[in-house]
Amino acid sequence: MTGMATGKVLGLRIDVDTHDGMKSGVPVLLDVFRESGVKGTFYLSMGPDNSGKAIFNVLRRPGFLGKMRRTGAARVYGLRTLLSGTLLPARMIAVALPDIARRIVAEGHEAGVHAWDHRRWQDKLPRLSDNEVASQLGRARRAFIEIFKAPPRTFAAPAWFGDERSLQIEEWYELEYASDCRGSEPFLPVIGGKALATPQVPATLPTLDEALGDTHTEARAFFDSMLDAATSAAWPVLTVHAELEGGPYAADLRWFLERARERGTRPVPLGELLKARRATGNPLPQRAMGYGAVPGRHGTVFMPQG
Numbered sequence: 001m002t003g004m005a006t007g008k009v010l011g012l013r014i015d016v017d018t019h020d021g022m023k024s025g026v027p028v029l030l031d032v033f034r035e036s037g038v039k040g041t042f043y044l045s046m047g048p049d050n051s052g053k054a055i056f057n058v059l060r061r062p063g064f065l066g067k068m069r070r071t072g073a074a075r076v077y078g079l080r081t082l083l084s085g086t087l088l089p090a091r092m093i094a095v096a097l098p099d100i101a102r103r104i105v106a107e108g109h110e111a112g113v114h115a116w117d118h119r120r121w122q123d124k125l126p127r128l129s130d131n132e133v134a135s136q137l138g139r140a141r142r143a144f145i146e147i148f149k150a151p152p153r154t155f156a157a158p159a160w161f162g163d164e165r166s167l168q169i170e171e172w173y174e175l176e177y178a179s180d181c182r183g184s185e186p187f188l189p190v191i192g193g194k195a196l197a198t199p200q201v202p203a204t205l206p207t208l209d210e211a212l213g214d215t216h217t218e219a220r221a222f223f224d225s226m227l228d229a230a231t232s233a234a235w236p237v238l239t240v241h242a243e244l245e246g247g248p249y250a251a252d253l254r255w256f257l258e259r260a261r262e263r264g265t266r267p268v269p270l271g272e273l274l275k276a277r278r279a280t281g282n283p284l285p286q287r288a289m290g291y292g293a294v295p296g297r298h299g300t301v302f303m304p305q306g
């Protein structure tokens, strides 16, 4: 009999934001996950790596320099990434590394679309024209199909920053689900008084970079607190970054996955968490969307209201 896996599920989401994260971080994570017997959902940035443009935010965003220092961004991202799209040409991310992208799916993980141009979306979404919102999503989707020969079944907006336009376009793509926001449980977003058919599976737990800028000074202490948080939340989803947990914090992630297994917590792709939620037989709640702050993260993120 199948489907009798015991223990609690933990949705595991991996965001890939940069060329170096795709090239070096993803293979490290795949090795860690294989050793730990864990599967997750990888969200890939497809197009240009304009991370270097973040440097110019130092001038515009109070506190950014402090955050860069606290998270050791120069060490994590490397000089090439920090200059990408500014003093050096932007390198493509998944588009330039299709073999690594295909390895994700070949090893039994789920893959979805994170972005075409992560940086541009994250910095400019409210000011992008409707045409550009559609073209950012459409180019990413076409690039995904080019690599995988199949349409993506899930999207995750960069920096948990979406709007009604991006939700509507995802609805037209007939996705299985999306993960565009922070929240506490899977739900159906309501726009214009009408519930969409595309469920949201929100990230529920804080990320390492948020914690290091705010609540924790050590990665190990953060992951230790996530063991309890994953147990107490109803439908927990943890987000890791190829650039961080696939880089200098890989040993901390491995430590977390070992402890999670000892506790009977089973990390799964987000699609599997949604299936487990649907199997309870309770309909998904419907929620209007809005924006709110998350400790340790600059600006606001997309989240359900009420």
Ligand SMILES: [Zn+2]
Residues within 6 Å of the ligand: 015, 016, 017, 114, 118, 158, 159
């Ligand atoms: Zn991202």
